[in-house]
Amino acid sequence: MQSYPSFLLENAVNQLAKLPGVGKKTALRLALYLLKQDTKDVTDFAQALLMLKNGVKYCKVCKNIADTDVCQICSDSSRQTDVVCVVETIKEVMLIENTGQYKGLYHVLGGVISPIDGVHPSDLEIESLVLRVQEGHIKEVVMALSTTMEGDTTAYYIARKLAPYNIALTTIARGVSVGDELQYADELTLGKSIINRVPYKN
């Protein structure tokens, strides 16, 4: 049991240690670092976190986080509005946006179905996805979910929910990573990449 010379320090360390991946030792290092900064810097730091929590909005359409009611992507008229990519969190939106390969819209579920973690379909933005599809404008829903048990379950659940609608339902390609040596690819991935082979292009 560590004893701290100051209650305020102990309190700050305990709060910092709540962050994922931050233990008591790192938390102390962070607290002492903040203590060394100017009051203005620490105020800006704390303010940025409060503003994030209190000021951030979720896009009415795709549930991506945004500063406005409708996010930049949904309100961008140059994008393909009849294709929607279903992702788990805003992290995947950022990742896919960074590839520069996708020009459609998104739908952020907020996670995947995982009964063991207490995440049920009703906790996710699945109903709002069905409503978007119901409106009739969407032609394709691309599922970009993790290839885990939970991701696959979620994809299956969404596929069932969207079955009544006349849309193309696709999923991102699984295959050997670019730059990977074939001998190190796992069987399942290699198998999928053979089944889903595509015409050779130079």
Add this chain to the structure above:
Amino acid sequence: MQSYPSFLLENAVNQLAKLPGVGKKTALRLALYLLKQDTKDVTDFAQALLMLKNGVKYCKVCKNIADTDVCQICSDSSRQTDVVCVVETIKEVMLIENTGQYKGLYHVLGGVISPIDGVHPSDLEIESLVLRVQEGHIKEVVMALSTTMEGDTTAYYIARKLAPYNIALTTIARGVSVGDELQYADELTLGKSIINRVPYKN
């Protein structure tokens, strides 16, 4: 260049990425984690950091951090008040306190002399140490500084400053760590541990 869906998120990520050892990727993970917490939790978190910066005091006597004008250690009447251990930061105070082996007082320098980093003797609490010794009550000053070039320089500087006073000036023992195999000890440490050999006690 990463593009964020929200300016508030970008701002929070930039602030979190200022923390030592936290890159942009970790900062994004932390920001999204905070975003998922209750407003109250995030407020408590930010508040704890602000209170630390604005509320914490430095002990008038030893410069350790404290919630009061004089820290717990300096105001503890059961401690040996004529021995002062000189340390770099409050981290070392906490480390030495945790050993339970030391019952004297401390003096926190706030760093070590390091001209290359712009830390000069006047930036450290050396003058206040000399004043404490001048008062005449202190019989021994134990230096517990890093065995780096900077630590050694600081120890030498302090030794010169305290030379005019009739006190014992000691330094913590350097030697082979408890639990270390002798064959892996470095030469310098092994040399020091032979020079400073002590009577064998069962």
